[in-house]
Amino acid sequence: MLERIAQTIARYRMFEAGQKVGVAVSGGADSVCLLHALRELAPRWDLRLHVLHVNHRLRGAESDEDAQFVRDQAAQFGLPFTIHEANLATTPDNLEQAAREIRMAFFNEKIARGAVARVATGHTRSDQAETVLFRFLRGAGTAGLAGIRPVTAEGIVRPLLEIDRSQVMAFVKQQSLPWRDDSTNRSLEFARNRIRHELLPILEREWNPAFLRTLAQTADWALAEECYWAAEMDRLAQRFLTSEGKYILLNTKSLSGIPEAVTRRLVRRAMELVKGNLRGIEFVHVAEVLALARNSHGHGRLQAAGLDIMRSFEWLRFGRPAGHELGARDYRLPAPVPGVIPVPGESVEICLELVEKPESSDGPDALIYNGLMARINWRLVAGPLELRNWRPGDQYQPQGTSGTKKIKTLFQKFRVPLWERRHWPVLTSGPSIVWARRFGPASVFAAGPGSREVLTIREMRIAPEQTDVYRSDKAGTEG
Numbered sequence: 001m002l003e004r005i006a007q008t009i010a011r012y013r014m015f016e017a018g019q020k021v022g023v024a025v026s027g028g029a030d031s032v033c034l035l036h037a038l039r040e041l042a043p044r045w046d047l048r049l050h051v052l053h054v055n056h057r058l059r060g061a062e063s064d065e066d067a068q069f070v071r072d073q074a075a076q077f078g079l080p081f082t083i084h085e086a087n088l089a090t091t092p093d094n095l096e097q098a099a100r101e102i103r104m105a106f107f108n109e110k111i112a113r114g115a116v117a118r119v120a121t122g123h124t125r126s127d128q129a130e131t132v133l134f135r136f137l138r139g140a141g142t143a144g145l146a147g148i149r150p151v152t153a154e155g156i157v158r159p160l161l162e163i164d165r166s167q168v169m170a171f172v173k174q175q176s177l178p179w180r181d182d183s184t185n186r187s188l189e190f191a192r193n194r195i196r197h198e199l200l201p202i203l204e205r206e207w208n209p210a211f212l213r214t215l216a217q218t219a220d221w222a223l224a225e226e227c228y229w230a231a232e233m234d235r236l237a238q239r240f241l242t243s244e245g246k247y248i249l250l251n252t253k254s255l256s257g258i259p260e261a262v263t264r265r266l267v268r269r270a271m272e273l274v275k276g277n278l279r280g281i282e283f284v285h286v287a288e289v290l291a292l293a294r295n296s297h298g299h300g301r302l303q304a305a306g307l308d309i310m311r312s313f314e315w316l317r318f319g320r321p322a323g324h325e326l327g328a329r330d331y332r333l334p335a336p337v338p339g340v341i342p343v344p345g346e347s348v349e350i351c352l353e354l355v356e357k358p359e360s361s362d363g364p365d366a367l368i369y370n371g372l373m374a375r376i377n378w379r380l381v382a383g384p385l386e387l388r389n390w391r392p393g394d395q396y397q398p399q400g401t402s403g404t405k406k407i408k409t410l411f412q413k414f415r416v417p418l419w420e421r422r423h424w425p426v427l428t429s430g431p432s433i434v435w436a437r438r439f440g441p442a443s444v445f446a447a448g449p450g451s452r453e454v455l456t457i458r459e460m461r462i463a464p465e466q467t468d469v470y471r472s473d474k475a476g477t478e479g
Contacts, residue, residue, distance in 0.1 A: 001171050005037050005159050006044065012150040014157040015118060020048045022082075022116035024107065025073065027053075027066040027180035030122035032073070033168045034160055036177060038120060039077060050116055051081045054103050056088045058095070059183060066180050082110070096190055104156070111155045123148050123158045126165035129215035130195050139283050143268070146226045147219035164212065229265060236262060237269050245347065247419075248273050248318040252293040252311070263290060270318045271307055280305030289316070299418060312417035329422055335385035337378075337455060342462070343387075345423040350387055351458040354378060374435050375447040376455040383430050390424045396433035399446040410439050427457065 009015060023038055025031040038049060051074035055067045067083055074081035084106040088098055107119040128147045135144040151157050160168065172179055188194050204211045242249045248270045255263045267289045272278050285304040292300045292311045300311040308321045331344045335352060342349045394407040411421055416438075427435040435441045435457050447454045 001163065001167060002037055002040055004162060006041055008150070008162045009041070009045075009157075009159050012157070014120075014151055014159060015045045015047060018046045018048075019117040020050060020115070022050050022052045022107065022110055022119040023079075024052050024054075024103070024119055024121045025070045026122070026182070027069045028122070028182055028185075029172050029179040030124055030127075030160065030165065030168055032177055032179040033172050034120060034122040035073065035077075036172075036175065037159065049079050051079050052084070052107065052110065052116075052119065053081070054084045054086060054099075054106055056086050056099050056102065058088055058099070062183065066182075069178075069180050082115075096192065104154075107156060108154050118155045118157050120157050120159055122160055124160045124163050124165050124168055125216045126196075126212060128161060128219050129212040130192055130200065132215045132219045133200065134192060134195055141264075141283060142222045142225050143278070145218055146222040147216075149223065162216075233265055233269050236266060237273075240266050241270055241273070243273075244317075246274075246319060250293075250316040250318070252314045252316060255290075255293055263293075270316075271304075274318045274320060275306050281307075292316070310417075310419060312419065313415040315417050317417065317419055330389055330391070331423070332386060332388040335387045335427060337385060341387050343423055343425050344389075347462050348425075349460055349462050350425060350427070351456075351460055352385070353456045353458075355454045355456055356452065374441045374457040375451075376434060376441050376445050376457065377447045377451040378453040378455045379451075380445050381429050381434065381455070385434065386428050387425055388428060390421070390426050390436065394426065394433060394436075396436070397443045398436070398439045399441050399443045401443070405439075407436060407439070410436075414438060 015021060021038070021042075023031075023035050025035050035049075035051065038047065041047075042049060051070065053067055053070040055063050057063050059066075071081055071083070084102075086099075086102045088095060088102070107121075110116050111119060131147045132145055135147070138144075148158060148161065149156075150161050171177075184190070185193060186197070188197065200212065208214060240250060240254050250266065250270055255266070264286050267286050268278060268281065271281055271285075271289075275281075281304065285307075288302055288304070289309055292302060292309065293316055295311065298311075298313050302309050303321060306320065308319050310317045310319075333341055333344075335341055335350070337352045337354055340349050340351050390407050392408065395404050396407075397404050398410070407424075407426070410416075411424075416424075425437050426433050429445075432444075433442055434445045437459065441447075441457070
């Protein structure tokens with residue numbers, strides 16, 4: 001059995017020579033087996049072991065006795081011991097999930113601080129089978145069916161993952177090792193216990209005697225698939241997903257012609273980048289997003305497990321839910337000349353500068369708005385300038401067009417997504433619009449070949465870490 005554990009450690013490269021390894025010991029048979037196995041195997045990698053224990057205080061005196069038992073085990077072997085005290089007795093959340101989160105936070109904190117390089121936990125192949133079945137019943141895809149990872153990115157390792165619980169019990173009994181029984185492991189109140197004590201025995205007895213091994217092999221197969229896709233998605237995400245501040249954007253047109261497996265994973269990656277994890281994300285949520293992307297209508301919205309997903313024209317925007325007060329939508333700021341005015345709610349500033357007799361004004365088309373800079377005949381501006389966001393009913397005649405246009409109509413023509421309109425800047429002089437983002441200067445104020453005093457208007461980004469791919473792509477989508 002020790003050799004099989006050693007093979008698992010070597011297969012997944014769980015340790016490097018000389019590392020300090022935390023051993024998570026609850027006091028149960030699995031963790032006691034893990035501690036004794038690693039003590040025997042430690043010389044092969046020159047490992048330095050450190051016993052870690054979490055007291056969840058769920059069972060009163062019984063929990064305290066478990067903690068003392070683990071402390072005594074560490075002392076018996078001359079190993080350092082660290083305990084983390086928690087109190088989950090009154091938590092309103094799912095107890096199993098809350099306890100796991102506390103343990104993982106404790107282990108990850110030990111790794112992050114450098115107290116240990118790895119933390120080994122006592123998960124067995126039986127735990128793997130139960131996890132796979134539990135996730136399958138909840139509707140997980142291959143990512144969920146990969147089950148318990150042998151090694152996590154944070155540094156959690158599972159040396160017993162190819163050993164059955166029955167083999168663990170045979171080992172601790174053969175070695176006459178003491179362990180503690182957790183009374184909650186027998187309670188059918190918990191879903192995992194019902195799977196362990198009721199569902200799995202029925203499936204093994206009536207359907208497949210090797211069902212536990214089959215589930216574990218499914219996890220192994222799915223894990224290999226996920227490792228391949230993880231590397232592939234790093235490449236595909238750079239191609240298809242765009243970061244825009246706290247949002248992730250996906251062009252729905254880019255999804256046509258690519259396999260369904262890729263589109264699903266792109267959506268999941270976008271969700272993960274925004275949310276930080278995929279907890280609560282199920283197949284149905286991904287399917288709803290793809291249905292939204294394929295909808296022939298221009299706009300739509302849905303929410304799922306801590307995510308707010310909007311569709312506007314050919315763009316999907318993934319973000320976190322947030323309340324938007326109507327009063328916060330509007331702004332009105334003085335626009336001194338020369339001056340630089342940050343646009344509220346955006347990482348953009350408007351730069352205003354006066355230029356006397358610009359050389360570029362000699363050509364007949366030199367002062368046409370080019371999308372990056374607008375030029376205004378300063379002598380035609382009668383009063384002080386003001387920068388504000390667009391308002392319903394705003395209209396003006398952009399340079400090079402015929403007749404007055406509503407800005408709302410221009411939004412449609414230029415396919416401006418709904419979420420970009422909220423802070424859309426316009427420059428006004430009194431009741432007149434002098435300039436509007438992307439749509440350019442008003443025809444009546446636009447500088448011409450004879451203009452000798454010109455106001456230049458530039459938009460400049462003030463967050464260089466944010467990509468401009470999204471904006472440059474959309475600049476060419478018109479009509």
